[in-house]
Amino acid sequence: MAQRQTHYEVLGVAPTANATDIKSAYRRAARATHPDHGGNAEDFARVTLAYETLIDPASRTRYDRSYGTESSYLRGKAPTREDDTGDAGQRGSMRFDTSGTRPSATTPTEYLPPLDAPGAVDRATSIRQVHGTPRKRGIFGAQARLARETRTVALLSRQVLTALPSARLINGLHAPGGGYIDHALLGGYRLALIHSMLLPKGVYRWDGDSLLRDGKHIEPPRITPVVHQMQSLFPELNVTGWTVLLAPDGNLHEPVIDYVRGGVPGDMSVANVVNAINLVREMKMFLGTGPAPHVVDRTILARLLGGMY
Incomplete structure (x- = not known):
């Protein structure tokens, strides 16, 4: 089951970003994805939808309370509930297994995406x-x-x-x-x-x-x-x-x-x-x-x- 990329990730801003941050991020993302500048029309549509949702306080509140699922799209791969049992759980965890053993709760914490990646939440949070x-x-x-x-x-x-x-x-x-x-x-x-x-x-x-x-x-x-x-x-x-x-x-x-x-x-x-x-x-x-x-x-x-x- 794929993970959802939030509107915040689409624009490359944190969930705490203010309106000024969102506008600046939208301008950068729009330039990079606009078809007239060699970008992809689908990516540009996602950027536009993210901006229109987050710049309006009421729609942003509704979006946040939907836990980022309204109008979001899918990417990546993460273990599903079905992967969380038996042999399927072992298969689902292999993407994190670099030592040949199943990770434990005391294995050093791994952040996905890494802490230096844009979007998601900041390092301190x-x-x-x-x-x-x-x-x-x-x-x-x-x-x-x-x-x-x-x-x-x-x-x-x-x-x-x-x-x-x-x-x-x-x-x-x-x-x-x-x-x-x-x-x-x-x-x-x-x-x-x-x-x-x-x-x-x-x-x-x-x-x-x-x-x-x-x-x-x-x-x-x-x-x-x-x-x-x-x-x-x-x-x-x-x-x-x-x-x-x-x-x-x-x-x-x-x-x-x-x-x-x-x-x-x-x-x-x-x-x-x-x-x-x-x-x-x-x-x-x-x-x-x-x-x-x-x-x-x-x-x-x-x-x-x-x-x-």
Whole structure:
């Protein structure tokens, strides 16, 4: 499955470029691609479309919230979700394998495109592991939600990112179909979407669809539709959803979750429910065992950062 080249890449500017930068880049790209100057008509059309989309604030906002998929075109080769299992996963990872062994999460980080290449995101942004912080949505901010998200960021930063140096955590994204994604954790060509709940200690039952305590139904965040939407927008990734149950006292082993058939967490499940200690273990397993866990794809990172609110 080919990767999408964003409008920012077409013009050779960063997603943070201002209107002046975009105009200057368009003039350079138009001169280089115009058929009257020996360029290619198709390339010139792409340059023009990129400029018209990014120069208008409203259309640029819509484009960013679509994660760079509107009116984009395809290039390159990256592992697909189908490549992410069995022998196909081995084939998909061969483009990164220069030693004869499968790359691991501790293999030195490789940036694609390289850090000195134009477009995508700049060097400082590319090497940063955490992007964004929990913040208000709209006029009013829910303090309980902000505190819960802050705890999740701290958990992932201290116990997951330290073990996965090439992983990138993006906080506060627009969901493609409306609403929000609390956290997105990118590792190679795998993406975990993470929401959280603060619940009293105790034993909870999860069967893959319903969360129960003492026979009482508790509604977890509706993350499944968002996972499907993001999987559609990022076909080159393996996307999964996770809801972490946090205990008020910070005990990573609480609440306790009793899994029944169909509810056991794993990378083949669209929606998973875990406590804090299991989230740490599952993230290390899910992100650290992909076909290229040492890779930071700067094009994908740029598209995710464009979806931040």
